[in-house]
Amino acid sequence: MPTMRYVILQQEHQLQFVEMPADYAYQLSALNLRLHKEIDKLTATDIPVLPWAIAECDHLDLLNENLSIIGGLDYINTLEERFAAVRESNYPLISLLTEIRALQAQLEQWYEEEMESL
Numbered sequence: 001m002p003t004m005r006y007v008i009l010q011q012e013h014q015l016q017f018v019e020m021p022a023d024y025a026y027q028l029s030a031l032n033l034r035l036h037k038e039i040d041k042l043t044a045t046d047i048p049v050l051p052w053a054i055a056e057c058d059h060l061d062l063l064n065e066n067l068s069i070i071g072g073l074d075y076i077n078t079l080e081e082r083f084a085a086v087r088e089s090n091y092p093l094i095s096l097l098t099e100i101r102a103l104q105a106q107l108e109q110w111y112e113e114e115m116e117s118l
Helices: 025-039 072-084 093-116
Strands: 004-011 014-021 052-057 069-071
Touching: 004 025, 014 025, 014 072, 014 093, 025 052, 025 072, 025 093, 069 072, 072 093
Parallel strands: 014 069
Antiparallel strands: 004 014, 004 052
């Protein structure tokens, strides 16, 4: 069984728990910080609201049945869709999309390799 890590994201009072392969969790956290650093430079009106990466952990037991764990690839696919929908003309949005898509491709490859090894 692969080693997983959890990236905990917070948006206002809501928490999200994203399960990532251990070797890629730091990349999601770093991508989140980079997107927050650059998002204020976007001039489009349809800019996605992003949660903040607030923590990473190795083990996670959710005790509240209203909370759930989001798969890393599902999260990054949604993130890519949200940023791909932004109609930006003044800021090179393609650089942010490239970073999102790079992690997306790495995760897709990781999951394919994991499925082949089963």
